[in-house]
Amino acid sequence: MSNSGRKTPRLVADKRTPKSKKKKPAPKRRKTPARRSRKRTPSRNPIVRLFRGLFGWIFRIIWGIGWRVTAVVALIVGVAVAYTYTTLPPVNELLDGRARGSVTLLDREGEVFAWRGDTFGGVVTSDTVSEHLKNAVIATEDKRFYMHPGVDPIGIASAIRINLSEGRGPLSGHGGSTLTQQTAKLLCLGVEYDKSEWESEADYVADCRRGSLARKAKEAVFAMAMEAKYTKDQILSIYLNRAYMGGGAYGAEAAAQRYFGKSAGQLEPQEAAILAGLLTAPTRLAPTSNLKRSQDRAATVLRLMNEQGFLSDTQTAAAQASPATLSEAAQAQTGGYFADWVMDAGPEFFTRDTTEDVIIKTTLDQRMQAAAEDALKYIFEEKVREGSKAQAAIVVMSADGAVRAMVGGRKSKVTGAFNRATMARRQTGSAFKPFVYATALELGYTYDSTVVDEPYCLDIPGSGRWCPENYTRKHYGRVTLERALRDSLNVPAVKVSESVGRDLVRKVASDFGIESDLADGPALALGASESTLLEMTGAYAGILNGGSSVTPYGLVELKLLGDDAPLMGAGGGIGERVIREEAARELIYMMHKVVHGGTGGRAQLPDREAAGKTGTTQAARDAWFLGFTADYVAGVWMGYDDNTPLTGVTGGGLPAEIWHETMVRVHEGIPPKPLPMIHPKPKPQVQQEPLRRQQRRNGGNRGNPIENILRGILGMD
Template sequence: MAQKRGRKPLVADKRYGNPPVRRPKKPKSKSKNKRLFGLFKRRTAKPKTSNRAPKRQVRRGPLGWLWRLISWCVGLVWRMTWRAAAVLAAIIGIAVGNVYIGLPEARALVDGRARGSVTLLDRNGEVYAWRGDQFGGVVTTDTVSPHLKHAFVATEDKRFYGHFGLSPRGVASAIRINLREGRGPLSGHGGSTITQQTAKLLCLGVEFDPKQWKNEAAYERDCRRGSLGRKIKEAIYALALETKYSKDEILSIYMNRAYLGGGAYGAEAAAQRYFGKSASQVNAAESAMLAGLLTAPSTLSPTSNLQRSQDRAATVLRLMEEQGYLTEAEMRASQQSPATLSKAAQARAGGYFADWVMDTIPDFFGQETTEDVVIRTTLDQRLQTAAEEAMDQIFSTKVRAGSKAQAAIVVMSADGAVRAMVGGRQTRVSGVFNRATQAKRQTGSSFKPFVYATALELGYSPFDQVRDAEYCLHIAGSGQWCPKNYTNRYYGDVTMTRALRDSLNIPAVKLSEAVGRDLVRKVAGDFGIESDLADGPALALGASESSLLEMTGAYAGILNGGSSVAPYGLVELKLLQDNDPLIQTESGIGERVIQRGAAQQLTWMMEKVIAGGTGTRAQLPGRQAAGKSGTTQAARDAWFIGFTADYVAGVWMGYDDNTPLTGVTGGGLPAEIWRETMLRVHEGLPARPLPMREPQPIAREIPQPTVRYEQPRERPREQGGGQGLGRAIDNVLRGIFGN
């Protein structure tokens, strides 16, 4: 039994499977009372609240399947959207950063002109005209008038100080307006902020390259394209501007670069251009007018249409009041007293004169200058106004309404300094046809003084007599030519003085043939008539064409004692930042053409034209004047040119298409325009005698003609008013002078 107890069983352990697992005994539970108390507590306690949303019940069937599909799609879109937005934001950030790196300091961006400016000053140093792209200087939001700053913001971007450079609300509004008006969404209104407009003015940082663009106009058009791609680039550039600069710096750049009409770029140039004052001094009405130009600078320019510009300014003032920049009382006061132009802007003085001066200087200092140029000129604004008023008076009182006749006036000093120029009936214009300098017209009898100047230089006397009788010449290739007087009458023996006074044609032709046409052409050319002069005998009657400026300058040579004159308008040209002039003119007087004595005798003869001849309508009460009228064939052109001791003035009248004038001669309306001009020009000036010399009367018999003189030779030069002429010369001239 003992052995039995010590041995293991002979049966394998797993034959009948694993023995049952004995589980540990559970600890004794709480007492029965405690279990009942816990059960009661759980049943009576308030249910606990949980922040976790209850699980959605899974919908079953087709609706459930559809719901799960929609949820999956929305989730997919959301996951793609925020990832795409993140990528887009990264791309925009990189693009903005790339632009940001290339932006210079704000001050380097204020002057964006591709061309320079030309400022023209009158003889007293006052500005009267501008050409090119005017830039008055750098302004900032701190230096300009607060009214001007507020006007810009109120007009262009009232939320400027609140947005980040882009205005989604403004863009949406602009698209809605464009679609409503039948345009494309990006055509017309752009909804651009001031920052975006500044980006556009900066051409998104692209500078003008003549190799890439045909001209500056093409460059500017490309900068202002409104394509979608361009708008995206513009938005990126605007964001970079907002990152780089402050709001005031962006507004300062905009105020300096914006084009405000009249060739003015920037607020300072425009304030000087229109009001003759700094941008820091403009009031509310003037500020509103300047801000109003931003919409359409050329159309709304006050020099083009002042009333339209004032109407636009009234709207800007209302916007300023609505946004709290002005009180209602200030708005109404400014609207009732709108801005007006300065005297220089009103006159747009010497539009013709300024154009002429610009044509006389090299292009690299004029139309194509890249520098700021200042030109002091000979213009006298008082005399300019006198000429304009004289023309207006005659045309408004003595020319029928609706007439298309034109006129031109030139006033100059004896040295050729042009003091006033009117190139047509429209006086306040620029860049138009100038009849004073560009029109070449036949001169008629206004050319005759140069025939008599030639004779006097050769020793003739104003009292020498010429036979006014029927006279014919044979012209090779044209046949016989017989000049006639305007009256179709003959007056027999007349002195040279009377022949000029009454503008007789036959004596003038005879005298020209006697002294030689070539010599007459040379004298006229030396006096400054550079146009081609006729070769035939009609030269003496003004068959050649010339400009009013040339003719007036030639008469100035008679007044100054016989020296040639080159009319000039430029006194001094210099760059804005320099003190030393690059071009300077002190006088237009050139070489002597005839002796002073001959010029003084000719002046004495021409004084008789106004005192009692064809120019009596040009008489100036209490003041000596000398001159000559001229009327061409069929009265297509009418002239009157004359001078006092102080000034020379020339007047031309006619039609641009060569239509004959009706009832007009040089001694008529042109003489009256001349008189009205000179009366105004000489206001306040003391009367001075003309520099003339009365010749000694010579009683001389003129022999009977013995030969027909076919080829007149030049008469030898003699002094003494015709005294001491040899018999040989008398015999040669008998056929010309007659009995």
């Protein structure tokens, strides 16, 4: 076969790769694990599949309901907060929330010695108070105060944990309340006190302090609204002004003045710790109730301040080593009986029920008050058997009736207690006799007029025969009026009273200030009538001042806080004349002899003249000593509240000694003055002219024949 026209085929195969170019090796890839399929292989166990389906269904229901409920609750809370926000007043209207005003009592020198009512020292802010007080409150009450929105979930969770660990319910005990919530509670969630809606202010406060779940919810809403309305410092300012801090003090300024006698802006760390510490229990922890307990609490507050960086270790150690102490006014324990008496004696709308802040200046002398308290304590510690329940009272006053000291019982550091100086009406015994002799002297008798001390009886209509006896059960014949009073003889006192007339004796005693109902019978002369120690001391002051009546008083001036002009002045003082000055001078001389040579010998003072009279009632149920120097009058009563007879006590015994101890202390540093009394010249020893002849010659009794006959029958000369 011919190959013409065709190409001869190659005898070898063609190469499949290019000649000139070599293929680069491909980059090595990282080995990755095979992806897991997202699609889970269904379990072949039907029970597991059932539970998984049920759980998913429940979860979807809870989630679907939960977020919707949460949204609804959030919306409701938001609306409630927004509404509450609109009801909140300006912050300056919330700083003083007291329902009543306060009364501040000043002594005769103008120094504060007592407070009554709801004391408010004035508005303070978080900027004007001591930084230590601000830090102490935050450290104690709410350390996350500047971080939460009014409610602190962390604090609530911590409170629940503590409550459960202590075996209580989750909401019992610690509440986890923030400082804002506490302030909301102080504001009573915006509900103001209305007398017409509440039986008392205490009921209103108790309702504000309720801790139910509904109340807690309202409190939380109110707190969040406050956080939206006010700044943190404004909220703190409201709290510092409205918080009750014990002792009747509302707010930091009142408490600082009450306990330490200084402004809230001047408090030292240990003082600030005292105030912050008592916020949890202001009545129990008040330093005036128990200073040691208050100081122990303050030490804990100082430690908290240190832990939170408010105090250095050095500052903390120094403050704990030198705990805060009370001011002198605070140590006086709210003025005791005297302050109570002034409050009761003043106008009710300016004292007990005042809605204003009132300042009352009084007659109190704190040095003399301490003197009386120390004297009473000394006698009961040194001269009265241990465990005795006997009581005593003391009143010290000037001759014009200005009361300088008052002790109404053995426990002097009290408030609102039974005041035996002003409230106890007791028989006066022989302490009444000066008014019998004052009547006689006013009618023309003299200190050396005589009366026969002898067995003596009277027929009392409706009561039968009455025969008074002397304490010694003896008779001494003819005695002068001076001796009859000096030795406290009963028969001569009754004879003189019957001679001058009981009606006149009652009138003189009443004019001197004894306002109690006076006995009608002849026992009037022996003090069968009842009176108070204050009345009796005031009546003796009338003798000292020359025979003019006296109204005891303690209030000198009353004015409103911030006003210069007083609303009222003194409510007592010297009144009308009762007996002639000469008669008063003779009576003072006779009473001087009681102390210097008579039944009141234990009352003698070492450096000055004194006059007075003892008094012991039937069965020794009451023992009295009342007397005076040229400067001051003092009265002492001793007895049992239940009228149990005293054992071995008469007016010339322990009461005279209490009087002596009181007046020695009262007169420290006061130069002695002579008593305003007569000084008779010694008389020659001649027979004394009978009183009847003296009075006929001198025109005594204006020639009343009936009275002269009566004197002759009674044996009076």
